[in-house]
Amino acid sequence: MSSPANAAAMPRVAVVGMYAFLIVSALFFLAPFLVILINSVKPMADIRSGNLLTLPSEITFEPWRIAWSSACTGLDCSGIKPGLWNSILITVPAVVISVLTGALNGYALAQWRSRFADWLMLFILIGLFVPYQAMLYPTVKILSGMGIFRSYTGIIFVHVVYGLPYTTLLFRNFYVGVPDEISRAARMEGASFLRTFWSVILPISTNIIVVVAILQFTGIWNDYLLGLIFAGNDNLPMTVQLTNIVNNSRSAAEPNVNMAAALLAAIPTLIVYFVSGRYFVRGIATGAVKG
Structure with a gap:
């Protein structure tokens, strides 16, 4: 038999092992x-010497300045800054519309007690699992x-439509677990379906809204293919601008500028996760993505 000291030591070893693994x-x-x-704060001399895995001999933020304001994306040498504003103007409306529409769809499907609701949910799932690359040509037509092809309105419309199956599924799975008594009480007070949804259901949906909004924001912000095809030359998002900077052949390659541009493109998603991360974890823990 093991001694009490050995029995007490075993949990400590397990905890240490867990933290070491993490x-x-x-x-x-x-x-x-x-x-x-x-490497984004290294001078080009360090990179040309092949020292990619070493600390910089001196720290310089010139690559960040070039990436932001003067790097060439094709014929335009105004940096990645225009792409940032385009991405914001595309992502924010697309996230808001897709989240609110998905929430309304999910609540309606959760309240619709009929076999037809299950069939409709099946078709929505089919739309979720069909690769959007297979739907590019019909969408273009x-x-x-x-x-609205190759326009600001068109790219937002595409992101909203392609995101609806996903947002509807998540919200529907969440609202199925909401007690029916809440909706019945609102209807007994004379509230309509939309009033119940807006005034009663949405205020208790903070966690799932944050989860879906973060997932939608990340997917739309990091999208490249849809932005390249549907946004148009005047509305190209940051990811397309980043690719154009990396693949620019007008001058010698500058890896430090490319890496600075990549970090600039990633900063908004990092901010979103840091600001709302606890709500994201709480939403997952309360069953936001459970079927």
């Missing part, structure tokens, strides 16, 4: 980010017929 895992995933960060 630290090693964190370092593994942070390694590429640290390499990019270090539809938007061309509507007169």
